[in-house]
Amino acid sequence: GENVEQHPSTLSVQEGDSAVIKCTYSDSASNYFPWYKQELGKGPQLIIDIRSNVGEKKDQRIAVTLNKTAKHFSLHITETQPEDSAVYFCAASTHFGNEKLTFGTGTRLTIIP
Amino acid sequence: DTAVSQTPKYLVTQMGNDKSIKCEQNLGHDTMYWYKQDSKKFLKIMFSYNNKELIINETVPNRFSPKSPDKAHLNLHINSLELGDSAVYFCASSQTLNTGELFFGEGSRLTVL
Numbered sequence: 623g624e625n626v627e628q629h630p631s632t633l634s635v636q637e638g639d640s641a642v643i644k645c646t647y648s649d650s651a652s653n654y655f656p657w658y659k660q661e662l663g664k665g666p667q668l669i670i671d672i673r674s675n676v677g678e679k680k681d682q683r684i685a686v687t688l689n690k691t692a693k694h695f696s697l698h699i700t701e702t703q704p705e706d707s708a709v710y711f712c713a714a715s716t717h718f719g720n721e722k723l724t725f726g727t728g729t730r731l732t733i734i735p
Numbered sequence: 736d737t738a739v740s741q742t743p744k745y746l747v748t749q750m751g752n753d754k755s756i757k758c759e760q761n762l763g764h765d766t767m768y769w770y771k772q773d774s775k776k777f778l779k780i781m782f783s784y785n786n787k788e789l790i791i792n793e794t795v796p797n798r799f800s801p802k803s804p805d806k807a808h809l810n811l812h813i814n815s816l817e818l819g820d821s822a823v824y825f826c827a828s829s830q831t832l833n834t835g836e837l838f839f840g841e842g843s844r845l846t847v848l
Contacts, residue, residue, distance in 0.1 A: 666825075717832075720766070720834075720835075723780065725778040727777055
């Protein structure tokens with residue numbers, strides 16, 4: 623089955639700086655890559671996703687890049703703000719959706735004011 | 736208006752007991768899921784139901800039995816609770832099995848003593 627590795631497990635950045643979280647996946651058939659943000663005491667919430675026919679996608683301060691050859695994808699957050707502090711999960715699926723969605727192990731991002 | 740609601744939020748019980756967690760979604764979605772998040776924040780799919788039909792049943796002990804009386808509800812019953820069952824259980828829904836975003840509930844923290 624699919625295996626998704628995520629690094630780093632913890633990340634602290636100064637407010638206003640950029641944060642990058644990286645994931646690698648094992649199944650070359652994976653074609654859907656969402657990112658979820660989990661705030662304390664809440665369920666995860668989708669923040670951005672990308673499909674395998676696209677190399678990069680941006681939404682305001684958040685961007686995701688995908689390298690299918692190397693089987694890795696990354697989340698980039700620019701101009702970080704205190705409300706960006708949360709646990710971030712990458713995930714990968716071979717079905718363009720949730721049927722076979724495998725999550726990474728999570729990154730705890732702390733923004734230092 | 737809560738989109739995906741699960742009850743109870745906290746559950747503390749003794750080993751060997753039987754307990755249930757209820758989940759309801761008011762989004763009109765076809766597909767519902769149960770995920771388990773362990774103490775290291777690892778998120779793993781347990782079950783998914785599409786239009787009340789079981790689609791995914793990952794390697795979960797048969798002490799765990801999901802029940803979907805209609806497509807808006809997916810309950811989780813756990814028999815003979817063990818210490819290792821302590822975790823946060825998340826209910827989620829999506830429009831269809833292969834349509835993007837998962838909407839998660841706020842989680843039910845189960846502690847087995």
